[in-house]
Amino acid sequence: MDLRSPSHPRHLRSPKVSHAQLAVPFALIALVTLIDVLAPPEVHLGPFLAAAPAVTASFAGPRMTAFVGLVAVLAQVVVATARTSLTDLNHTFQIIALVMISVFVTFFAHLREVHEKEVSQLRSVAETAQEVVLRPLPDRIGPLNVASVYLAAAAEAQIGGDLYAAARTATGTRLIIGDVRGKGLEAVGDAALVLGAFRASAHQEAGLPGLVNYLEAAVSGDLDGAGDEGESFVTAAALEIPDAEPVLHLVSCGHPPPLLVLRAGGAEQLEVERPAPPLGLAGLVASAVTAQTFAFAEGDVLLLYTDGVLEARDRAGTFYPLARRVSAWSGLRPQALLDLLCQDLLAHAAGHTLDDDAAMVAIERPAAP
Secondary structure: OOOOOOOOOOOOOOOOHHHHHHHHHHHHHHHHHHHHHEEEOOOOOOHHHHHHHHHHHHHOHHHHHHHHHHHHHHHHHHHHHHHOOOOHHHHHHHHHHHHHHHHHHHHHHHHHHHHHHHHHHHHHHHHHHHHHOOOOOOEEEEOOOEEEEOOOOOOOOOOOOEEEEEOOOOEEEEEEEEEEEHHHHHHHHHHHHHHEEEHHHHOOOOOHHHHHHHHHHHHOOOOOOOOOOOOEEEEEEEEEOOOOOEEEEEEEEEOOOEEEEEOOOOOOEEEOOOEEEEEOOOOOOOOOOOOOOOOOOOOEEEEEOOOHHHOOEEEOOOOOOOHHHHHOOOOHHHHHHHHHHHHHHHHHHHHOOOOOOOEEEEEOOOOOO
């Protein structure tokens, strides 16, 4: 599932100009023209007409800005003709100044439009690359029921490097969720590197620590910007869920702890005692990779997520209380849980927008029939 709210457009687009917006500069031109014609000879309001194309340039394209500037110039000509004549020196300079201002703001509106198109194209490329890299998870993996969701950040923000993947082994299911430091195409490229290494090694490495060590070796020398030591890294959580045992094995590489939504009610944070450093930082921190085992009973739902969920703020600046909200939603299937979580998260976020991308995966060990 790839959920995007209406407030999160897929690509940046130039805003459509409404009739109400256009009414402002034309009303300003009409008002200034009328008052200037009726004003005493010593009062000159012509300079106020320059505000009309300037205001238009803030929301419209260069063509509409130029048109409003032309109307303002014609209005100044009408004022000059009504009050004195076109050859009057004062009105002549006002007309020249108005033409120059209209040309300048039209040029700036053109530059803004070009920039918006470039940003839209870059975001389109980044989103397409991310869609290729971040394949949707199937609804069922072995005996497990699975649901996944990706929430794009606000349109002004760049695309992020959130990632998740799953792979079957002979005895169970392995999963990874992570978040690349940074934004844009470089982050998407780093996410592709991690996911490629996971998919290549998930079936081969005998133990979960060996898998994480393989990922560390694969990405530590290849992350974009790795020439600046410590500048690029990936927080991740790697899990192994055996088919035959009601447990899960977890290695946390600096990632937010998963939440176990209990069938009996409530939720537990799966905090590991000895977390590993984020992928790409093992050379800076001496730490052995160890897996910790937690109970994962039938009917329980495991929730994996990235920090974009925790960092969502409301208008008062309060972070989203994920653990408290999820603890009240026990008994829901994975897809229903994520649907409710996404709605609640967007309702909590100020203006129904997220400052960072958010990825979530819910896994249920179904009860035996």
